[in-house]
Amino acid sequence: xxxxxxGTAIVGVLTLAVAACGSKPTEENAGGSANKDxxxxxxxxxxGFDDKSFNQTSYKGLQDAVKExxxxxxxxxxxxxxxxxxxxxAMVSAKCNIIVSVGFKLExxxxxxxxxNPSIKFAIVDSAPAKPIENVKPLAFNTAQSxxxxxxxxxxxxxxxxxxTFGGLKIPTVTIFMDGFAEGVRYYNTQKxxxxxVLGWDDAKQAGLFTGDFEDKAKGQxxxxxxxxxxxxxxxxxxxxxxxxGLQAAKASNGKxxxxxxxxxxxxxxxxxxxxxxxxxxxxxxxxxKDAIVSxxxxxxxxxxxxxxxxxxxxxxxxxxxxxxxxxxxxxxxxDQIKTDIISGKITVQSKVQPKAS
Amino acid sequence: xxxxTEAAPAPVPPAKEPERRSxxxxxxxxxxxxxxxxxxxxxxxxxxxxxxDEQVQKAVGYFGAAPxxxxxAALSAVGEAYKSxxxxxxxxxTPISESLTQATPLICGGLAVSLAFRTGxxxxxxxxxLIAGAILASYVGFAWxxxxxxxxxxxxxxxxxxxxxxxxVVGLLKARTGAHEVIVTIMLNYVAIYLLAWLLxxxxxxxxxxxxxxxxxxxNNAQYPKFGDTRLHLGFVLALVAAVFVWWLLNRSTIGFExxxxxxxADASRTAGMSVGRAYVIAMVVAGALAGLxxxxxxxxxxxxxxxxxxxSVGFDAITVALLGRGTxxxxxxxxxxxxxxxxxxxxxxxxxxxxLTLTTVxxxxxxxxVAAPALVRSIFRFLPKERGAGAVLAKGWNG
Numbered sequence: 001x002x003x004x005x006x007g008t009a010i011v012g013v014l015t016l017a018v019a020a021c022g023s024k025p026t027e028e029n030a031g032g033s034a035n036k037d038x039x040x041x042x043x044x045x046x047x048g049f050d051d052k053s054f055n056q057t058s059y060k061g062l063q064d065a066v067k068e069x070x071x072x073x074x075x076x077x078x079x080x081x082x083x084x085x086x087x088x089x090a091m092v093s094a095k096c097n098i099i100v101s102v103g104f105k106l107e108x109x110x111x112x113x114x115x116x117n118p119s120i121k122f123a124i125v126d127s128a129p130a131k132p133i134e135n136v137k138p139l140a141f142n143t144a145q146s147x148x149x150x151x152x153x154x155x156x157x158x159x160x161x162x163x164x165t166f167g168g169l170k171i172p173t174v175t176i177f178m179d180g181f182a183e184g185v186r187y188y189n190t191q192k193x194x195x196x197x198v199l200g201w202d203d204a205k206q207a208g209l210f211t212g213d214f215e216d217k218a219k220g221q222x223x224x225x226x227x228x229x230x231x232x233x234x235x236x237x238x239x240x241x242x243x244x245x246g247l248q249a250a251k252a253s254n255g256k257x258x259x260x261x262x263x264x265x266x267x268x269x270x271x272x273x274x275x276x277x278x279x280x281x282x283x284x285x286x287x288x289x290k291d292a293i294v295s296x297x298x299x300x301x302x303x304x305x306x307x308x309x310x311x312x313x314x315x316x317x318x319x320x321x322x323x324x325x326x327x328x329x330x331x332x333x334x335x336d337q338i339k340t341d342i343i344s345g346k347i348t349v350q351s352k353v354q355p356k357a358s
Numbered sequence: 359x360x361x362x363t364e365a366a367p368a369p370v371p372p373a374k375e376p377e378r379r380s381x382x383x384x385x386x387x388x389x390x391x392x393x394x395x396x397x398x399x400x401x402x403x404x405x406x407x408x409x410x411d412e413q414v415q416k417a418v419g420y421f422g423a424a425p426x427x428x429x430x431a432a433l434s435a436v437g438e439a440y441k442s443x444x445x446x447x448x449x450x451x452t453p454i455s456e457s458l459t460q461a462t463p464l465i466c467g468g469l470a471v472s473l474a475f476r477t478g479x480x481x482x483x484x485x486x487x488l489i490a491g492a493i494l495a496s497y498v499g500f501a502w503x504x505x506x507x508x509x510x511x512x513x514x515x516x517x518x519x520x521x522x523x524x525x526x527v528v529g530l531l532k533a534r535t536g537a538h539e540v541i542v543t544i545m546l547n548y549v550a551i552y553l554l555a556w557l558l559x560x561x562x563x564x565x566x567x568x569x570x571x572x573x574x575x576x577x578n579n580a581q582y583p584k585f586g587d588t589r590l591h592l593g594f595v596l597a598l599v600a601a602v603f604v605w606w607l608l609n610r611s612t613i614g615f616e617x618x619x620x621x622x623x624a625d626a627s628r629t630a631g632m633s634v635g636r637a638y639v640i641a642m643v644v645a646g647a648l649a650g651l652x653x654x655x656x657x658x659x660x661x662x663x664x665x666x667x668x669x670x671s672v673g674f675d676a677i678t679v680a681l682l683g684r685g686t687x688x689x690x691x692x693x694x695x696x697x698x699x700x701x702x703x704x705x706x707x708x709x710x711x712x713x714x715l716t717l718t719t720v721x722x723x724x725x726x727x728x729v730a731a732p733a734l735v736r737s738i739f740r741f742l743p744k745e746r747g748a749g750a751v752l753a754k755g756w757n758g
Contacts, residue, residue: 046667076708077715080670081662083705085589086456090709104570108663130567170559172569212555353569 034070040293041074041096043087045103047214048077052270053240053263054285058102058125061289068290069297084109092117098296100289103127104173110136121301123292125285126173128355134303139288140355141308143262144180145342146281146315147236148349149335150260151184153278153317154234155196156331157258164199164227166209166220166246168239172353177238177262177281179203179351187338187347199232203351211242220245228257234278235259247273258323265318278327280318284308307355311343387743388684394739395728396696399721404436406720407713411435439713446706447699453706455588459660461698463488465597466652467676468683468690469604470525470645474539475685476608477641478621483528483543484649485673486550487521491650493554494520496657496664497563499576509579510658514596517654518647524550525646526639533635539642547673555666563664573664582659593655598691600648605687607644617641649673678726697722 042062044055059075066073074094076087088109091099099120101110104127111129114122114136121135128138154163165181167174178201185198200223201208209226211219224235224246235250235257237243243262250259251273259273261280266273288306295301308314317335320327341347382390408414414435417427447457467484474481495517504512524546531537557563558571565574582591608614619627620637628634656668679697683689704718728735736742 074709075712076705079715079719081665081667082460082656082660082670082672085661086702086705087709090705094709104572105665105667108575108661112661127570169571171571212552 035297036070036072038069038071038297039074039094039096040066040071040098040100041091041094042076042100042102042289043084043091043106044075044077045101045105046078046080046083047103047240048079049075051214051241053214054125054283055102057264057283057285058100058289061286062100062293064286065290065293065297069294071293071297078106081105085112088113092120096120098123098293098301100125100292104171121296123289125289128305132303132305135301137292137301137303138305139285139292139308140305141283141285141288141315142176142349142354143281143283143308143315144176144183144349144351144354145310146317147177147180147262148184148187148342148347149310149317149338150236150279150281151181151186151198152188152338153184153327153331153335154181154236154260155185155188155194156334157278157327158196158232158234160231160233161195162197162199162231163234163236164209164224164230164232165236166200166211166223166227166239166243168211168214168242170208170210174238175201175206176351176353177236178208179353180349181236183350184338191334199227199230211239214240214242216242217245217248221249224249224259228253233257236262238262244270244273247276250276261318267318267321274321277321278323279320282316282318284314284316288314305355305357307357309343310339382743388689390742391732391735392682392725392729394735394742395725398728398735398738399724400440402724403717403721404440406717407436407439408432410714435711439707439711439717442710442713443700443703443707443718445703446710447703452588453702455585455590456702456705457695457699458594459589459591459698460701461694462591462594462597462659463652463655463672464675464679464697465691465694466600466648466655467672468679468694469597469600469687470521470648470652471676471680472683472685472687472690473604473608473617473648474641474645475680476621477617477637478624479529479532479539479638479641479645481525481528481543481642481645482540482677483525483546483673484645484652484676485669485671486543486547487524487646487649488653488656488673489547489550489554489669490524490646491517491521491653492657492664492668493557493653495650495654496573496576496668499580499658500574501562502580503577504579506579509577510582513576513580513658514651514654517650517658519650521650521653522643522647525649526643528646529639529642532642533638539638551666554664554668558664558666565663571666575661575663576658580658581661582655589660591655591659593651593659596651597655597694600651601687601691604644604648608687613640649676652676675722678722681726682729696725 040062042059047055049055049059062073074096076090078084078087084106092113099122101124103125107127110122110124114133118135123137123139125139129136163185165178167178182198182201182203185196189196209223211223220237220239220242227235228249233256235246237246247259250257258276258278260278263283265282266277266280288308310316413431417431421428446453448454470484471481495513498513498516528539528542531542532539563573565572582593584591608618616632616637619632620634624634652672656662657664662668679693680690682693700718700721704715707713708715
């Protein structure tokens with residue numbers, strides 16, 4: 001008998017709880033639906049939109065544009081290289097106004113779709129057609145400039161006189177960071193008559209340390225540990241999610257080793273490692289993608305290549321966050337001076353893989 | 359790689375259990391089990407769609423106030439998703455051609471795994487064999503410049519040779535030294551992947567003017583002719599021809615009889631005077647060539663240049679296709695078509711209802727899970743008769 005009473009009581013309470021759980025909301029009008037007919041579309045590469053790296057950052061740009069202008073968002077994720085032509089065709093038949101492709105892997109599919117559909121606008125991140133195409137806007141980023149600053153900062157903060165870096169794959173969009181980093185360290189050495197060494201990348205020989213992919217955290221951790229064992233106390237991993245392993249290694253050192261993150265502000269995208277991050281080299285893919293989409297909405301599209309630089313804010317050093325008080329004021333002002341000098345042309349970044357204006 | 363773990367627990371039904379007489383031929387029973395597995399997978403998928411749907415989540419918030427809202431939101435979410443999946447796979451000539459295009463390499467890869475299965479070998483190496491085939495086919499395709507027909511034929515032959523070598527090594531090692539084919543094929547997959555990554559940094563393979571790892575596109579003369587305006591190409595016909603060939607080889611030829619005998623019981627075959635080693639080598643050479651054919655379909659069929667992602671996950675999906683196809687050529691073709699349709703439909707589904715692409719992967723995995731565990735399906739669908747020798751082929755691979 002007791003059991004039944006308890007059962008009934010529980011059912012009663014549950015009913016009350018469910019009933020109390022809010023009432024049906026009335027239909028609300030979404031604000032800013034001015035351009036609902038405008039379709040802003042995006043195709044990811046095989047990394048997918050949840051890669052905590054460039055697909056995700058580019059997608060944020062799409063979302064920002066959609067929010068600001070009240071557009072309709074269409075996105076297609078690719079599971080493999082097989083899916084690029086199919087997704088591109090699907091976007092064309094979905095009557096997209098602009099199609100943004102994320103990454104050089106989509107170059108062929110994008111060029112083909114663009115030439116077949118001159119009325120649709122395209123933008124492609126981190127790549128450019130071999131010959132400019134009327135309706136394709138390439139979005140490139142000169143991250144060598146901001147990595148130059150990062151290298152200078154790393155050298156200034158190193159106690160051991162050795163700093164290290166490693167990449168995911170040896171491709172230009174990765175080595176551009178490593179080039180800039182190495183040059184920044186060298187600039188510090190000439191300015192201060194010091195001899196800080198760069199481990200993991202030789203920009204003259206274009207040879208160095210790579211994990212071989214962008215996914216495997218364990219490989220990133222091994223590479224970082226390798227650098228730490230050789231004496232490096234600032235690590236600069238340029239390997240997407242695989243680089244997170246490098247941050248793990250730095251965190252495990254209990255304050256002896258610090259790191260600099262790439263692509264996004266690491267204190268936001270990987271907050272658990274903020275305590276070891278001097279700063280991050282931010283690559284403004286979200287801003288570039290958003291601007292490209294907005295330019296089509298406003299009928300101001302052109303196919304000249306966008307190059308993100310320190311000057312236009314398309315790439316920059318992220319805030320120092322927890323290191324703000326630990327980085328000496330004169331180092332901060334030197335970093336600002338470097339920025340000014342790079343913009344004015346007083347310092348020339350040498351890296352051969354920097355995107356050139358076409 | 360999850361496919362391997364699913365394949366492993368394929369149970370051999372206890373032999374002593376009293377058979378429920380059904381009067382149905384075994385292929386019909388297998389078909390019913392497969393069909394039930396698909397239905398179950400769609401149900402599991404429906405639950406995932408409902409849980410992930412925003413409208414449903416909103417409606418659940420006021421479930422007490424208007425419970426029917428949740429139900430109707432759930433039904434419409436599932437209905438819309440599966441409708442777009444079906445339309446994307448079968449709704450007209452273009453979607454159908456997409457499905458067939460996606461199915462093409464899966465069929466050839468599936469045949470490569472099936473043939474080895476039947477010989478008692480668990481071929482995890484379709485991926486590596488496919489890559490080896492793709493490398494050679496693509497090289498002949500872009501580096502040589504030959505007249506039409508001849509160029510295509512030579513490029514295909516190059517692909518077959520590439521795959522056959524990569525597979526043959528495994529058969530040879532197994533026959534001569536007894537090295538387990540599972541280990542060898544997995545390791546050769548890595549060798550192929552890194553060989554490809556290295557080749558794409560060399561001047562021979564890297565496309566002029568590009569700095570990322572990508573090869574030139576093959577000459578027009580070396581491409582499979584396409585059907586009309588679609589991406590469907592002659593490679594699909596070759597896949598069907600390959601299936602007929604495998605059927606003939608296994609069921610109508612002396613060599614095939616030996617292969618099946620070795621697959622059923624290697625020791626008995628040896629006692630009967632057959633060369634088990636020879637059977638292993640032949641099976642792996644032919645299996646490798648079939649996977650190599652899948653490689654040619656990637657680089658000569660779908661406009662894909664050689665990249666580090668040229669094989670996608672075809673070589674691994676091929677294992678699931680072969681499992682679902684019960685190691686028979688016809689079954690493999692049907693399973694390949696189903697997976698191709700799911701892949702093509704999945705792309706359309708994410709576009710229309712923004713259902714994540716991974717749902718189709720889940721569907722495929724769940725289907726195979728249920729097929730590999732027929733007892734589970736039968737305990738849910740009680741009316742299904744007992745299957746004779748179910749899973750025997752699937753489990754055999756581990757005994758070799």
